[in-house]
Each structure stands twice: as C-alpha cells, then as structure tokens.
Amino acid sequence: MIKKKPATKTKTTARKPSRKVSTKKRTESRVVSATCKKCGQTFKLDIGTKSKQEIVEILSKRDSFECPGHHFELSSPLNYWVIDWDSVKSQNVPTDAEWKADMRKKYKLISSDELQRDYTVTGFSSGVCVAIRKKDGEKVYLEFTNSPSGKRYYY
Numbered sequence: 001m002i003k004k005k006p007a008t009k010t011k012t013t014a015r016k017p018s019r020k021v022s023t024k025k026r027t028e029s030r031v032v033s034a035t036c037k038k039c040g041q042t043f044k045l046d047i048g049t050k051s052k053q054e055i056v057e058i059l060s061k062r063d064s065f066e067c068p069g070h071h072f073e074l075s076s077p078l079n080y081w082v083i084d085w086d087s088v089k090s091q092n093v094p095t096d097a098e099w100k101a102d103m104r105k106k107y108k109l110i111s112s113d114e115l116q117r118d119y120t121v122t123g124f125s126s127g128v129c130v131a132i133r134k135k136d137g138e139k140v141y142l143e144f145t146n147s148p149s150g151k152r153y154y155y
C-alpha cells in the first residue's frame with residue numbers, strides 16, 4: 001500500500017526589512033573615531049554600551065551600509081572603515097528631538113520627506129544639494145547633515 005504524504009512544504013521567503021527604524025532611548029553612549037578607506041571621511045561611530053567584540057560582530061554581519069562620506073556599499077563596513085578603538089569616549093548623544101531643536105535655532109531644517117515634497121533636487125555639487133523650490137521656482141543651495149539617529153536633514 002502506498003501512503004500519500006500530505007504536502008508539508010512551507011514557504012521560507014519572508015524577507016527582512018532592509019532598514020530598521022531605531023527608536024532608541026537616550027542612554028549614556030560611547031563613540032569611537034573611524035576613518036573610511038574609500039572616501040577618507042573621518043567620523044564618530046556610536047557604539048553605545050557595547051564592547052569592541054560585539055561591535056565587530058554586528059558590523060561583520062551587515063551586508064550593506066551607508067558611509068557618512070555619502071556612498072553606499074553592498075558589503076560589511078569593516079571592509080571600509082578603520083576604527084580607532086583607543087579613541088573610545090563617553091559622551092551624551094543628544095536625542096533627535098534635542099538635536100533638531102538645537103539646529104532649528106540656527107537653520108531652517110528640512111527633512112528628506114519635506115525636501116521631496118517641496119523641492120525638485122537637480123543635483124549635488126561640492127557638498128551641497130542643489131534644488132528648485134516648487135512653490136516659487138527659486139534655485140536653492142542646501143547643505144545636509146545627519147541627525148544622531150542617522151536621518152538626513154537639509155538646511
């Protein structure tokens with residue numbers, strides 16, 4: 001007698017979202033200096049309360065990243081970044097809200113969403129974003145920076 005097996009195939013094609021939105025709370029945090037071998041950008045890497053080992057492990061598992069030097073790579077940051085572990089420093093990293101409040105004292109801050117909504121970006125040149133303001137057609141030059149949690153803002 002032949003027994004018929006029930007189909008037990010399950011799909012395993014669930015994809016992970018490529019970008020997680022971090023909703024991290026304010027904590028005492030530590031930063032290290034790092035330099036990118038590709039673009040030469042020196043920047044601070046927020047390692048939180050994690051050890052060097054943990055950070056290396058996390059970074060080695062990443063299969064893509066955006067460098068603070070504005071390029072995107074499909075590879076682990078460890079292949080690009082030279083991290084100066086002797087430079088570990090404790091510092092209080094401001095939350096996004098604090099950072100925004102501070103920036104707004106000096107500049108009119110535009111989020112990436114607002115930029116797309118209100119401007120037509122025509123290009124980037126020497127570190128500034130060139131855009132046309134939709135409502136009056138005026139050409140504007142915007143500098144850009146990242147908030148503590150890594151969101152891009154223009155000003």
Ligand SMILES: [Zn+2]
Binds near residue numbers: 067068
């Ligand atoms: Zn880089």
